[in-house]
Amino acid sequence: MRSARNRELIALVPVALLLSAGFAAVFAQEEARLGNLSLVYGAYFLAVCLATHVYLRLRLPNADPYLFPLVALLTTFGLVMVYRLDPDLARDQANWFVLGLLLFALTIHFLRDYDVLERYRYTIAGIGLLLLLAPRLPGIGQQVNGAYLGVKIGPLAFQPAEFSKICIVVFLASYLREHREVLIVGARRVLGVTLPPLKHLGPLLVVWGASMFMLVFIRDLGSSLMFFAAFLALLYVATGRFSFVAIGMGMFLLGAWFFASTVPHVHDRIQVWLDPYQDPTASGYQILQSIFAQADGGLFGKGFGQALITIPGTDTPLLPAAQTDTIYSLIVNEVGLFGACAVILTYLLISARGFKIALLADDGFSKLLATGLTAVFAIQAFVIIGGVTRVIPLTGVTLPFVSYGGSSIVANFVLLALLLLISDRARRETRGAQSRAGGLALEGS
Amino acid sequence: MNRQIVKLFGLIVVLFAVLVGFTSYWSVFEAEALKEKSANKRPLLEQQQIERGRILADDGTVIARSVAKGRGANLRYVRRYPEGALFGHPIGYSFVREGDSEFEQFHNDELVGEESEFVSLLDELRGQTQEGNDIVTSIDAEAQRIALADLEAVGFGAVVAIEPSSGRVRVMASNPPYDPNRVPFELAELNRNTFETPLVNRATQGLYPPGSTFKVVTAAAGLDSGTISPDSTIVAPGTLDVQGQPLANDFNQDFGAIGLDTALTNSVNTWFAQLGEDVGSDTLFEYMDRFGFGSTPAIDLPDDQVYRSGVYEGSDLLGRGDAVDAARIAIGQERLLVTPLQMAEVAAAVANGGSLMKPQIWSRVVDPDGRVTESLDPSRYSQAIDEETAAELTTAMEGVVREGTGTNAAIPGVAVAGKTGTAETPFNESCGGGSEENQAWFIGFAPADDPEIAIAATVECTTAFGGDIAAPIFRDVAEALLGGD
Numbered sequence: 001m002r003s004a005r006n007r008e009l010i011a012l013v014p015v016a017l018l019l020s021a022g023f024a025a026v027f028a029q030e031e032a033r034l035g036n037l038s039l040v041y042g043a044y045f046l047a048v049c050l051a052t053h054v055y056l057r058l059r060l061p062n063a064d065p066y067l068f069p070l071v072a073l074l075t076t077f078g079l080v081m082v083y084r085l086d087p088d089l090a091r092d093q094a095n096w097f098v099l100g101l102l103l104f105a106l107t108i109h110f111l112r113d114y115d116v117l118e119r120y121r122y123t124i125a126g127i128g129l130l131l132l133l134a135p136r137l138p139g140i141g142q143q144v145n146g147a148y149l150g151v152k153i154g155p156l157a158f159q160p161a162e163f164s165k166i167c168i169v170v171f172l173a174s175y176l177r178e179h180r181e182v183l184i185v186g187a188r189r190v191l192g193v194t195l196p197p198l199k200h201l202g203p204l205l206v207v208w209g210a211s212m213f214m215l216v217f218i219r220d221l222g223s224s225l226m227f228f229a230a231f232l233a234l235l236y237v238a239t240g241r242f243s244f245v246a247i248g249m250g251m252f253l254l255g256a257w258f259f260a261s262t263v264p265h266v267h268d269r270i271q272v273w274l275d276p277y278q279d280p281t282a283s284g285y286q287i288l289q290s291i292f293a294q295a296d297g298g299l300f301g302k303g304f305g306q307a308l309i310t311i312p313g314t315d316t317p318l319l320p321a322a323q324t325d326t327i328y329s330l331i332v333n334e335v336g337l338f339g340a341c342a343v344i345l346t347y348l349l350i351s352a353r354g355f356k357i358a359l360l361a362d363d364g365f366s367k368l369l370a371t372g373l374t375a376v377f378a379i380q381a382f383v384i385i386g387g388v389t390r391v392i393p394l395t396g397v398t399l400p401f402v403s404y405g406g407s408s409i410v411a412n413f414v415l416l417a418l419l420l421l422i423s424d425r426a427r428r429e430t431r432g433a434q435s436r437a438g439g440l441a442l443e444g445s
Numbered sequence: 446m447n448r449q450i451v452k453l454f455g456l457i458v459v460l461f462a463v464l465v466g467f468t469s470y471w472s473v474f475e476a477e478a479l480k481e482k483s484a485n486k487r488p489l490l491e492q493q494q495i496e497r498g499r500i501l502a503d504d505g506t507v508i509a510r511s512v513a514k515g516r517g518a519n520l521r522y523v524r525r526y527p528e529g530a531l532f533g534h535p536i537g538y539s540f541v542r543e544g545d546s547e548f549e550q551f552h553n554d555e556l557v558g559e560e561s562e563f564v565s566l567l568d569e570l571r572g573q574t575q576e577g578n579d580i581v582t583s584i585d586a587e588a589q590r591i592a593l594a595d596l597e598a599v600g601f602g603a604v605v606a607i608e609p610s611s612g613r614v615r616v617m618a619s620n621p622p623y624d625p626n627r628v629p630f631e632l633a634e635l636n637r638n639t640f641e642t643p644l645v646n647r648a649t650q651g652l653y654p655p656g657s658t659f660k661v662v663t664a665a666a667g668l669d670s671g672t673i674s675p676d677s678t679i680v681a682p683g684t685l686d687v688q689g690q691p692l693a694n695d696f697n698q699d700f701g702a703i704g705l706d707t708a709l710t711n712s713v714n715t716w717f718a719q720l721g722e723d724v725g726s727d728t729l730f731e732y733m734d735r736f737g738f739g740s741t742p743a744i745d746l747p748d749d750q751v752y753r754s755g756v757y758e759g760s761d762l763l764g765r766g767d768a769v770d771a772a773r774i775a776i777g778q779e780r781l782l783v784t785p786l787q788m789a790e791v792a793a794a795v796a797n798g799g800s801l802m803k804p805q806i807w808s809r810v811v812d813p814d815g816r817v818t819e820s821l822d823p824s825r826y827s828q829a830i831d832e833e834t835a836a837e838l839t840t841a842m843e844g845v846v847r848e849g850t851g852t853n854a855a856i857p858g859v860a861v862a863g864k865t866g867t868a869e870t871p872f873n874e875s876c877g878g879g880s881e882e883n884q885a886w887f888i889g890f891a892p893a894d895d896p897e898i899a900i901a902a903t904v905e906c907t908t909a910f911g912g913d914i915a916a917p918i919f920r921d922v923a924e925a926l927l928g929g930d
Contacts, residue, residue: 233456237449280484292487294471295479308490312521318487337472341465348461355454359447367446371453378457382464389467 022080128167222395301336612802656868659777710849721775863889876906
């Protein structure tokens with residue numbers, strides 16, 4: 001309770017140190033270009049972190065103490081990198097950070113009893129699908145690099161897939177909580193393979209269909225991969241049947257293969273992934289420059305503010321989309337393999353805390369929700385880092401909490417709020433059980 | 446469900462480990478290979494932000510320097526070559542878009558101040574930025590100017606001058622020259638010019654038949670292997686039948702029984718052809734190897750821009766055991782092709798008591814604070830022949846300049862040793878296909894008793910003889926280099 005929050009406060013100290021050191025380093029490097037005022041953003045950011053900590057102390061005293069500091073660490077790191085690229089973008093990013101925390105606080109305030117989500121699961125699923133479709137709707141949809149990722153309503157532009165992923169996970173967690181038993185019991189072995197009962201397969205096929213739909217109509221390979229992987233992770237955890245996962249994976253690969261050979265956009269992405277040197281100045285430019293930037297980083301990197309982003313004397317980008325897609329390459333370039341490993345380790349620790357919450361949670365919905373949210377978060381990090389390191393084809397997914405982008409920051413703070421809500425309840429119940437047990441022991445003596 | 450959650454976490458750990466693995470692969474293990482990809486302009490762009498060091502001639506003449514353009518993040522340095530075409534070869538050029546060549550390419554690390562990752566990390570922590578070092582070369586600006594002017598007056602070709610005792614390259618001129626300052630604007634045109642090929646350094650990439658200058662190598666092999674002594678005589682008729690083809694002296698002159706001195710002074714083909722057959726092709730190849738034939742010269746220029754000399758079969762080099770015509774190799778014919786640098790090394794080895802020093806253009810590296818951080822420590826490539834052989838050969842080569850085919854190389858008051866060469870290259874396409882075209886040569890050293898300089902000079906596509914057109918270039922360049930000391 002109090003001790004959990006105290007641990008959180010102590011864990012925020014290194015975050016503050018990193019922030020100060022990072023900003024000071026960038027500032028010292030580019031004193032001429034950056035105004036004194038820009039340092040104020042650092043202080044402003046720290047103040048917001050502290051306010052959030054106080055809020056958590058009041059509202060969720062039992063919640064996991066490490067998640068928020070870890071997320072703050074990533075956000076800080078992202079902020080320093082974005083600040084280093086462009087102080088104006090850093091100001092926007094800091095504002096979104098505040099907006100994200102506002103939504104974070106609202107989520108905690110209104111969804112304290114998050115079981116209500118189960119009641120509206122089909123509505124939520126509908127909203128999720130609508131959000132996914134939105135970029136293709138005439139008038140508000142926007143096309144970026146051949147993929148339909150953005151929505152623009154008036155002055156407000158955002159990437160709906162970031163919010164959609166939460167809706168879909170909520171729906172799947174709720175649906176699988178209810179149907180996991182039938183999926184397990186009704187399963188039959190056909191030719192040595194355990195198949196789910198056909199009757200309950202329908203909604204699962206819908207998810208597969210949605211993924212394929214995204215691949216073709218939204219042309220968003222990254223989100224499609226991320227959604228479907230999260231779905232398989234949840235299906236596996238809910239049923240314990242690896243064969244379901246294998247079938248699902250097979251279906252996805254089959255679909256992806258089919259569309260890769262028929263949809264030019266997907267086909268190009270895969271070709272570039274397999275052989276980026278085919279056209280090094282056009283289609284292969286981004287992935288090659290991403291890898292070249294990493295090669296330049298070495299073990300320790302070139303130092304904050306030292307990476308070449310554009311060709312000197314011109315505006316030609318040397319590392320395209322450095323603030324979003326390829327921010328990881330920028331990190332490798334500036335802080336080296338060691339710095340990049342620290343970032344990956346941070347994601348791993350967040351995942352570990354997320355799964356810990358799932359383990360501690362009592363009821364099926366909480367378990368599945370925590371698992372799903374953690375899985376979709378970890379997979380998103382994998383999809384983009386894997387993209388820029390050529391493990392998988394490069395897609396336009398953001399690096400959670402690090403990349404520049406309002407939708408990503410805000411949506412991921414909502415995700416964090418849900419995890420903390422589950423955590424608070426789970427730990428409160430555990431502590432309650434412990435103290436009851438302790439009380440009984442006392443009475444018995 | 447808990448068991449599955451733990452397994453799922455295990456999968457995430459594996460996936461993240463894969464990410465760490467790939468990042469390590471690109472940033473560390475594959476990094477060097479990636480930096481050399483032609484699509485990767487990053488290393489050049491980054492070097493452009495470092496003030497590349499200057500390249501200086503022996504007397505301090507600035508051959509190359511960097512000038513700043515833009516400021517802040519746009520700061521970059523552009524290379525300037527104040528002497529224009531004079532040092533285009535062998536210094537080369539270095540530009541972001543066009544890449545780099547020759548000396549600029551070979552000495553890139555010193556010029557940009559490249560250090561190991563740990564040293565540069567320390568520098569970074571100390572707030573020091575990377576700075577380039579200056580390199581002082583051994584090139585004598587005045588002699589280089591004379592060599593290039595002499596060449597430009599007579600035709601395409603090259604001159605290489607080496608200090609025999611150290612291997613220091615004092616002159617390396619190639620005509621036609623090019624102005625490295627023009628490279629950013631006309632690299633494509635320079636490359637397209639396949640007739641003049643101004644970007645080719647003829648001193649290291651010109652493969653020419655050596656003609657009679659090769660008789661020095663044949664004589665060295667004969668003396669050093671004990672096949673002949675300076676007193677031996679061989680009967681040299683006007684013509685000789687070798688492998689079914691006649692091999693003749695100039696004007697079919699019959700010399701009778703003569704020794705080495707007379708044979709070299711008059712460049713007697715039939716004498717050296719017989720010596721070549723007596724020595725045998727295997728021994729001849731062995732001595733060629735000792736003089737550096739068959740290998741890329743150990744000079745401080747990129748390997749791909751320095752060609753090997755030897756007996757060519759297509760693009761391959763022949764060696765011991767291959768079927769060759771030893772008599773014709775002995776007089777510099779057959780499929781023998783050599784670079785001017787190689788022939789300068791032959792002259793330098795004889796001049797240095799048979800000891801061949803590795804030729805080097807650089808002399809010392811000076812850091813931005815003016816401290817000399819590295820100096821050339823001359824090293825020996827081989828003991829090609831023993832000292833006695835070298836002395837005997839020097840005597841014979843002095844005769845060439847005193848009273849033989851090379852009198853135009855004579856310098857008043859200085860004993861000069863040398864050898865002329867005139868290889869007939871009729872119907873050569875690169876010469877325009879004329880029937881009277883020769884490759885004219887002179888190699889030699891001076892002063893003969895205490896050599897300070899060894900030179901090879903050659904002119905392509907000329908109707909003149911080596912003694913008439915190449916020997917005077919030798920004289921002018923040698924005088925400039927000897928007079929300066």
